[in-house]
Amino acid sequence: MTGWFVHFFWGSEGNSKKIHFVNWNSILAFLNKGGLGIGSLKAFNCSLLSKWIWRSMHSVGSTWVNLLKSIHGENIGLDSHGCKTNGLWAAIVFNFRKCQELGVSLVRKVGNGCNTRFWKDLWLGPDTLASRFNRLYRLELSPDCTVNDRLSGPAWNWSRTPSGTCHFESLAAELQAVVLNNEEDRWVWVLHEDDCFSVKRTREFLDNLFLPSRDQPTWWLKNIPIKVNVFMWRLHLDRFPSRCNLSARGIDIESIICPIFLSRSETRDHTFLSCNVVNALWNRIRIWMDPQWPTFSTLDELFTWIYSRSIYSSSSVRILCIISATLWWIWRLRNDILFASNRIRKEELFDFIRLFSFLWVKSRSKFAPSWNFWLCNPL
Known part of the structure; x- marks a missing residue:
């Protein structure tokens, strides 16, 4: 089942395999650990199986517990004697013993x-x-x-x-x-102060033991679509299919030149910041938002500034929606130039960014601005 998840996430079809730019365990890690918060199926399965042990202890006298006692003894296989026969319950007890060794007790x-x-x-x-x-x-x-x-x-x-x-x-x-x-x-x-079993807490405990952790937590904004959040996460890690990244992985491509302006190699900083078309776009956005808005020479500087912002204030949410829309539509423009027959016109990028950032803010914010107000002063 994990394989299905992997193929779905990376968009594989049939027997074809696409490049996995990020380690799967890093994707499963929690948002505060630098992942996407999906969680592993193995930890989820162990947590669900452990719940049967909890239910057996709180269902004394029930028919199914009495049946287990008649087969495996008074302690239903949880003592040192173990289960008397192999089967489903023996597998559940074996899973529980493995969890006990890890601190789930x-x-x-x-x-x-x-x-x-x-x-x-x-x-x-x-x-x-x-x-x-x-x-x-x-x-x-x-x-x-x-x-x-x-x-x-x-x-x-x-x-x-x-x-x-x-x-x-x-x-x-x-x-x-x-x-x-x-x-x-x-x-x-024993995993929580209220002493009650929770599949969620048990799963989080097991995932924290085995999944990797990064110093920088994942920036996740509820106002923007999930696919844009994932795109921003991959962009921050520089794990996206730019021409330079594909070439570095040994993929034979015809050119590593930026397809937007055909001037320099398609690196992350060039594609999203320093390309002439993109640089002019950022200048228009800066004038629209705030002429005093800072400039950035690298995406690392931009993401450092993003992570310093609070995602709870309305002004920060609007700024982050605009930045996300800008990066997203730059990447859409690049892909349309390479693959689409009906391309986005470069002159339309600014209008698309204003429209989509407005829709993202309006869909989730309690005090959304009007369209006319947004065009004049989004902040």
């Missing part, structure tokens, strides 16, 4: 101790006390006693006095840290 939080069996339930340590202190368990006359029975009740109920004291002293040392209270016993998920 389900523990029994003892309150009053009335609903937790002292010997047979998983409440103290990685295994049941019956398994860890088997010699003492065999001497117990009430094997189904609760934690409350042993810590608040009468003396121990042995069939005979245990020989030797080392096992009993080890057990007593562990029990010293247990303090009962008036709360009910319950299972808790």
